[in-house]
Amino acid sequence: MTKEQRLNDIALAVYADSGLMTPSYIYDERAILGTLDLLSGLRKAAACHILYSVKAVSVAGLLETIAPHVDGFSTSSLFESRLARETLGGRGSVHMVSPGIRPDEMLKIAEQCDYLSFNSLPQWERNRPAVRDRMRCGLRVNPGLSFVEDDRYNPCRPWSKLGVSLEVLHDRHKQSPASLQGISGFHFHNNCESREFAELDWTVTKICDALGDYLPEMSWINLGGGYFLENEAHIRMLAAIVNRLHDQYGLTIFFEPGKAIVNRAGFLVASVLDLFESDGKTIAILDTSINHLPEIFEYQYRPVVMQATESGAYEYRLAGSSCLSGDLLGDYRFDTRLAVGSRILIENIGAYMLVKANMFNGINLPSVYLLDRDRKLRLLKRFDYSHYRDRL
Numbered sequence: 001m002t003k004e005q006r007l008n009d010i011a012l013a014v015y016a017d018s019g020l021m022t023p024s025y026i027y028d029e030r031a032i033l034g035t036l037d038l039l040s041g042l043r044k045a046a047a048c049h050i051l052y053s054v055k056a057v058s059v060a061g062l063l064e065t066i067a068p069h070v071d072g073f074s075t076s077s078l079f080e081s082r083l084a085r086e087t088l089g090g091r092g093s094v095h096m097v098s099p100g101i102r103p104d105e106m107l108k109i110a111e112q113c114d115y116l117s118f119n120s121l122p123q124w125e126r127n128r129p130a131v132r133d134r135m136r137c138g139l140r141v142n143p144g145l146s147f148v149e150d151d152r153y154n155p156c157r158p159w160s161k162l163g164v165s166l167e168v169l170h171d172r173h174k175q176s177p178a179s180l181q182g183i184s185g186f187h188f189h190n191n192c193e194s195r196e197f198a199e200l201d202w203t204v205t206k207i208c209d210a211l212g213d214y215l216p217e218m219s220w221i222n223l224g225g226g227y228f229l230e231n232e233a234h235i236r237m238l239a240a241i242v243n244r245l246h247d248q249y250g251l252t253i254f255f256e257p258g259k260a261i262v263n264r265a266g267f268l269v270a271s272v273l274d275l276f277e278s279d280g281k282t283i284a285i286l287d288t289s290i291n292h293l294p295e296i297f298e299y300q301y302r303p304v305v306m307q308a309t310e311s312g313a314y315e316y317r318l319a320g321s322s323c324l325s326g327d328l329l330g331d332y333r334f335d336t337r338l339a340v341g342s343r344i345l346i347e348n349i350g351a352y353m354l355v356k357a358n359m360f361n362g363i364n365l366p367s368v369y370l371l372d373r374d375r376k377l378r379l380l381k382r383f384d385y386s387h388y389r390d391r392l
């Protein structure tokens with residue numbers, strides 16, 4: 001299906017359902033399953049275990065869609081780990097890494113997780129006596145290779161808080177191997193939204209060069225996420241890296257994408273609530289807000305509006321309904337006039353939006369729908385006044 005056909009398909013479902021509440025996040029099950037299908041090709045071509053990173057979006061109904069097609073979930077906290085374990089039931093594994101593990105949570109984490117990667121040597125040493133035999137323990141290493149320009153999202157920025165540097169780990173292994181007894185694997189994650197698998201290759205090569213005499217003692221390695229997986233070529237490049245690591249060191253290999261699995265599958269649908277002129281521009285107030293798309297504000301992205309065109313005759317400034325003057329999606333052109341009630345579809349917002357969205361101004365959160373494989377819209381989640389009141 002071409003991109004155009006797929007978008008038409010989404011738009012048809014949205015327009016056909018006059019009862020669809022807005023604003024709402026819509027997740028296209030076929031898109032999620034399409035990416036998972038590519039990943040199952042990876043599992044056939046290479047000895048790679050696939051984990052879904054639940055922080056990208058953790059709606060229960062979506063986790064249930066994803067769970068049968070992955071080997072487990074990766075998590076960042078006790079709550080995520082508990083949700084992951086509950087969703088997986090008896091199958092699959094839960095893998096956690098976090099720079100901030102509370103001492104009072106350690107044993108509860110051990111109940112939910114199968115793998116825990118420690119972020120620093122002191123974090124390992126402090127918790128080692130309690131957890132060593134309860135989970136497989138690993139160390140997050142910081143390969144010191146940056147591919148992300150914005151330092152806020154660059155795990156390998158100077159003075160990074162994420163992972164043990166290769167030099168420090170190499171020296172520790174030389175000087176005091178006993179202090180690492182109980183560590184059975186490595187974890188790294190040093191990219192964000194990349195399509196360049198050469199970057200993963202450089203990273204793996206650097207880790208193998210630096211820790212070549214330690215790696216044979218390990219039984220697993222987790223390559224993190226941070227890459228898009230959109231076609232067979234991506235899978236082939238990833239398979240080559242995995243096979244090389246596997247053949248050389250006999251490691252069990254995990255890969256834990258988040259955004260790659262859910263971002264393209266997610267849409268936000270909003271309705272126009274008001275239209276008026278302001279200093280010569282037409283403002284269209286939507287029933288959504290940048291607080292429903294917080295990463296757009298954080299990164300200063302320009303959201304992709306499905307119906308907008310380059311040269312449409314009608315220009316609008318799309319604005320959110322909060323009190324903040326900067327609550328704006330941007331200026332867009334359309335071939336036809338917008339009216340009160342017109343629906344606007346925003347694409348590629350499946351990851352890191354809903355999980356960070358908030359009810360600032362008491363504006364309700366969007367509902368969540370699954371556009372299932374039979375093209376029926378199924379309501380997964382709906383918020384109301386009690387969610388607003390009870391959170392605070």
Ligand SMILES: *Cc1c(COP(=O)(O)O)cnc(C)c1O
Pocket residue numbers: 053055056074097188189191192193224225226227256257258259260351
């Ligand atoms: C965020 C994160 C991921 C998933 O990243 P994506 O960019 O969504 O693929 C995987 N592993 C770790 C350790 C992470 O922090």
